[in-house]
Amino acid sequence: MNTNYHELSSRIISGHDINEQEAALLATLSGVELYELFIAASRVRDHFLGTKIHLCSIINAKSGRCPENCSFCAQSAHHKTDTPVFPLVDEEAIVTAAKCAAAEGSGCFGIVTSGTGISKGKELDQIIRAIKRIRSETGITPACSLGIIDLETAQALKEAGAGTYHHNLETARSFFPQVCSTHQYDEDIATVKVAKDAGLRVCCGGILGLGENVTQRIEMAFTLRELKVDSVPLNFLNPIPGTKLEGTSHITPMECLQAIALFRLILPDRQIPVCGGREHNLRDLQSWIFLAGASGTMIGNYLTTAGRQPEQDWQMLKDLELEVDSCNG
Numbered sequence: 066m067n068t069n070y071h072e073l074s075s076r077i078i079s080g081h082d083i084n085e086q087e088a089a090l091l092a093t094l095s096g097v098e099l100y101e102l103f104i105a106a107s108r109v110r111d112h113f114l115g116t117k118i119h120l121c122s123i124i125n126a127k128s129g130r131c132p133e134n135c136s137f138c139a140q141s142a143h144h145k146t147d148t149p150v151f152p153l154v155d156e157e158a159i160v161t162a163a164k165c166a167a168a169e170g171s172g173c174f175g176i177v178t179s180g181t182g183i184s185k186g187k188e189l190d191q192i193i194r195a196i197k198r199i200r201s202e203t204g205i206t207p208a209c210s211l212g213i214i215d216l217e218t219a220q221a222l223k224e225a226g227a228g229t230y231h232h233n234l235e236t237a238r239s240f241f242p243q244v245c246s247t248h249q250y251d252e253d254i255a256t257v258k259v260a261k262d263a264g265l266r267v268c269c270g271g272i273l274g275l276g277e278n279v280t281q282r283i284e285m286a287f288t289l290r291e292l293k294v295d296s297v298p299l300n301f302l303n304p305i306p307g308t309k310l311e312g313t314s315h316i317t318p319m320e321c322l323q324a325i326a327l328f329r330l331i332l333p334d335r336q337i338p339v340c341g342g343r344e345h346n347l348r349d350l351q352s353w354i355f356l357a358g359a360s361g362t363m364i365g366n367y368l369t370t371a372g373r374q375p376e377q378d379w380q381m382l383k384d385l386e387l388e389v390d391s392c393n394g
């Protein structure tokens with residue numbers, strides 16, 4: 066492919082949106098051209114978002130017994146895994162975890178619960194109390210990932226002080242039936258829209274390496290562009306024993322980086338944090354996520370798997386001479 070990558074990044078910086086055909090051609094690159102693609106993506110990120118890196122953290126606030134059958138998920142009741150099962154943790158535990166996340170340098174703290182959606186009443190009330198305390202007792206921005214919600218719930222979270230609602234599409238519409246059959250893709254789309262309607266920032270991405278092809282990764286990126294989400298977290302499958310995808314091979318580090326670069330060029334001004342699975346899929350190339358156009362990362366543990374120690378990621382950022390943006394919204 067004969068491409069002037071500096072010219073490509075300049076066109077995007079000047080307002081040109083690449084189309085699916087252009088993205089498909091970029092997905093065929095290999096060898097030395099990939100390095101040029103990464104530099105183009107990094108240049109686009111620097112123009113629209115600057116060079117400061119956003120950090121976020123989460124708490125697994127309610128674990129297991131999820132009635133959904135998502136093929137990758139260790140918390141699904143359809144799978145037999147060693148993932149702990151527990152009800153919604155108490156308010157104090159959530160607030161304490163938020164304070165720890167703030168001390169470790171995160172600007173955004175996500176309260177994550179298993180299940181199709183959060184129960185109105187006792188569970189939602191407890192989360193709302195925790196959000197209010199996080200707002201008053203810490204400098205970190207509270208966020209929520211509570212599954213499929215309606216506008217009333219989204220508005221209640223916004224009024225309590227939540228800054229962001231997180232709800233992944235997980236994959237492309239065309240591949241979703243191979244990932245989950247217990248709810249419809251349009252239900253996830255609807256949740257994204259009600260969160261936006263409530264005035265929340267929306268964090269919405271997916272997991273790469275579920276068995277989808279490159280065309281379907283591009284399809285998901287364009288769906289997210291159409292939805293105008295604020296942040297697009299990219300995760301890479303870390304196969305969990307006992308799930309449907311337990312024997313799935315990791316995608317290669319260069320494939321991960323190429324995907325990050327593609328998402329950056331398709332979504333030039335969106336936050337793109339790289340989160341779960343980076344340790345297992347990127348291995349020694351974890352620091353390259355920023356060269357490929359990522360603008361943030363999750364530090365600490367993930368939902369059901371362990372991450373690196375925060376000080377390791379801080380050292381990585383120090384070595385790259387990158388600053389952390391403390392205003393993650």
